[in-house]
Amino acid sequence: xxxxxxxxxxxxxxxxxxxxxxxxxxxxxxxxxxxxxxxxxxxxxxxxxxxxxxxxxxxxxxxxxxxxxxxxxxxxxxxxxxxxxxxxxxxxxxxxxxxxxxxxxxxxxxxxxxxxxxxxxxxxxxxxxxxxxxxxxxxxxxxxxxxxxxxxxxxxxxxxxxxxxxxxxxxxxxxxxxxxxxxxxxxxxxxxxxxxxxxxxxxxxxxxxxxxxxxxxxxxxxxxxxxxxxxxxxxxxxxxxxxxxxxxxxxxxxxxxxxxxxxxxxxxxxxxxxxxxxxxxxxxxxxxxxxxxxxxxxxxxxxxxxxxxxxxxxxxxxxxxxxxxxxxxxxxxxxxxxxxxxxxxxxxxxxxxxxxxxxxxxxxxxxxxxxxxxxxxxxxxxxxxxxxxxxxxxxxxxxxxxxxxxxxxxxx
Numbered sequence: 215x216x217x218x219x220x221x222x223x224x225x226x227x228x229x230x231x232x233x234x235x236x237x238x239x240x241x242x243x244x245x246x247x248x249x250x251x252x253x254x255x256x257x258x259x260x261x262x263x264x265x266x267x268x269x270x271x272x273x274x275x276x277x278x279x280x281x282x283x284x285x286x287x288x289x290x291x292x293x294x295x296x297x298x299x300x301x302x303x304x305x306x307x308x309x310x311x312x313x314x315x316x317x318x319x320x321x322x323x324x325x326x327x328x329x330x331x332x333x334x335x336x337x338x339x340x341x342x343x344x345x346x347x348x349x350x351x352x353x354x355x356x357x358x359x360x361x362x363x364x365x366x367x368x369x370x371x372x373x374x375x376x377x378x379x380x381x382x383x384x385x386x387x388x389x390x391x392x393x394x395x396x397x398x399x400x401x402x403x404x405x406x407x408x409x410x411x412x413x414x415x416x417x418x419x420x421x422x423x424x425x426x427x428x429x430x431x432x433x434x435x436x437x438x439x440x441x442x443x444x445x446x447x448x449x450x451x452x453x454x455x456x457x458x459x460x461x462x463x464x465x466x467x468x469x470x471x472x473x474x475x476x477x478x479x480x481x482x483x484x485x486x487x488x489x490x491x492x493x494x495x496x497x498x499x500x501x502x503x504x505x506x507x508x509x510x511x512x513x514x515x516x517x518x519x520x521x522x523x524x525x526x527x528x529x530x531x532x533x534x535x536x537x538x539x540x541x542x543x544x545x546x547x548x549x550x551x552x553x554x555x556x557x558x559x560x561x562x563x564x565x566x567x568x569x570x571x572x573x574x575x576x577x578x579x580x581x582x583x584x585x586x587x588x589x590x591x592x593x594x595x596x597x598x599x600x601x602x603x604x605x606x607x608x609x610x611x612x613x614x615x616x617x618x619x620x621x622x623x624x625x626x
Contacts, residue, residue, distance in 0.1 A: 221322065221341040223334045224361040226354055235586075237404070237465050239378040240333070240354030246385050253384030255377045256465055258592045261475060268383055268476050269496045276597040277571045279475030283494040286486050286513040289506070296346045297428060298490045301510065302373060302481045303346050305397050307339035308505045309371050315395060317367040318342065319358045319374075321349050328425065330407045333358050335365070347426065351407035356382055359389060369393040375401035376471040383476045395498060398477025400484060403466045413461075416453045418445070431483055431566055459535075467581045470598045472574045479503060485567035487516045518562040521569035522604070529576045529605050575601035583613075591615040 227243040229236075235256040236242065242250050251257060262272040265280045273280040293300025306318045317335050322345045324330035331349035335358055336342060355378055362370060369392050372382060379398050386394060405413075414421035417437065426438035435452060437445045474480045479499030485491040492512075494500050503510070561569045575598045582590050590613040599609055 221334055221336050221338070221344060223322070223332050224358065226333070226357045229354065234463075235465050237377045237463075238352040238354050239381045240356030240358070241381045241385065243354055243357040244360055246388060249385055249388075250381075253381045255380035255471060256468070256589075256593060259380065259470065259595055261471075261595050261597065264380070264383055264476055268478075273475065273597070276600040277568050278473050278493055279471075279495065279597075281493045281495050282497075282500065283492075284485065284515055285492045285494070286489040286515060287492050288489050288511050289509060290511055293343070293346065295343070297348055297426070298483060300346060301490050301492070301506075302397055302399065303342040304506060304509065305479070305481070305502045306336070306371050306373060307342040309395055309502065310337070310339040310342070312505065314505075315367075315369040315371045315393060317362050317365070317370050319355055319362060319370060319372040320345050321353050321355065321373070323347070323349065327407065329410055335362050335367075348428065350405060350410035352404070353378075356385075363389070363391075371395040371397060373397045373399070374474075374477075375399055375404075376469065376474045376476075377401070377465070379474055379476050380471065395502060396477045396479075397502070398474030398480045400473050400480060400482040401466075401469065403462045405462055405466070409461055413457070416456065417447065428483075431485075431487060431562070433560065464581065464585060468578045468586075468593065469574060470578055470593065470595055472571050484570050485515060485564045487563040487566075489513065491567070516563035517565045519560050519565050521561040521565050521572065524561055524569050525572045525576065525605060528573045529580075529607075532573075532577050532580050572601045572605070575599075576605055576607060579607050587613075 226240070229238050229242050232242050232250060236254070241247060241253060261279075266272045269280040271280055275281065278284070287301060289299040289301050289304055293304065296303070306320065309315045310318060317337050319333065319335060321331040322334040324332050328347070329350050331351050331353035333353055333355045334345065336345065355372065355374055359370070368390075372394070374382065374396065376398065379396055382396065411421060414424050414427070418424060420439070423439045423441070424437055425440050426436070428436045430436055433449045434446045435449065437447065439445075473482070473493060477499070478496055479502055480493040480495065482491045492503065494503055560566070578598055579594060579602055582593060590609075592615060594609070594613065599614070
């Protein structure tokens with residue numbers, strides 16, 4: 215990471231201790247730290263009110279939140295070194311090029327570890343190329359807001375995951391910014407950078423040579439190495455059942471916003487069917503997408519297969535894990551057969567995306583019931599109950615507060 219004025223990593227205040235359900239979004243390091251108790255996604259989220267405030271209307275889509283359009287998309291030509299084709303960084307670079315914003319808050323690789331995230335302020339669109347790719351670990355990106363504003367930036371874009379964006383929206387009105395653009399990425403399971411390296415070591419004998427890892431919608435993980443080699447590993451052959459119980463923190467196992475409902479635009483892969491997937495949520499998201507012009511090629515969504523069996527199987531295994539029982543392991547002889555069948559008859563495209571969101575809803579309820587039942591009434595919103603209902607998970611009387619009992623959004 216170069217030491218330049220256009221890509222800076224300011225020294226941040228130490229994190230205030232916030233307990234086991236803190237993902238260190240950065241708010242606790244700011245002067246607004248007292249807002250953590252109400253701004254955090256893992257306290258008392260109110261998605262209908264938040265989506266209404268951000269998008270001008272509450273969501274009627276339980277799976278994906280409020281949106282005005284969804285697309286499959288590719289950037290042409292693809293950006294060198296991008297995780298997919300480079301849409302996320304292209305959106306931010308375009309905002310800088312047009313002068314719509316003067317700073318982008320995002321994550322760069324640490325100088326000594328390409329997978330360790332370092333929050334940075336980017337002011338030169340050319341420097342967006344240096345922040346491409348996936349980082350794994352906690353990253354207090356919101357703490358960059360104060361130094362960015364101290365430098366005179368009042369038009370800012372931020373690239374963040376759901377728990378970061380949720381807290382950002384809660385304090386947005388207090389920041390006094392002239393303009394804020396939020397580019398969101400979906401999130402499911404985060405872990406520490408150290409845990410991630412231990413996971414890589416289970417996948418390859420040369421983890422130090424891995425430059426890229428991506429979970430793909432074709433039920434395979436793609437790994438790239440520094441010599442250009444590529445390895446594809448079917449999901450079923452991943453050693454997930456061998457990971458320690460605390461590999462993923464409780465926050466990630468109980469996340470109720472997989473698709474980043476409060477971003478202006480969400481850029482991911484789940485519904486892309488081999489391409490990137492865009493959820494355009496409001497006029498500001500549409501403005502960003504339009505700014506890319508003919509550099510981005512859009513296509514309609516696809517859908518195939520059935521998700522019910524996959525989600526039911528996941529629910530059964532999660533229930534066993536939440537109860538401290540061993541997971542049911544598939545016989546080794548059957549794994550290659552199922553790995554061959556999954557991308558052919560399993561849920562694909564939008565059906566795959568709905569399956570993953572429903573799995574997260576099921577996981578949230580089962581883990582909270584076991585570990586933190588007192589949080590159920592406040593942390594589990596209506597849209598999560600709606601998604602879990604087809605799988606026999608409905609709220610007990612003491613699991614739902616009166617303020618969390620509105621009309622449920624549709625669950626197609």
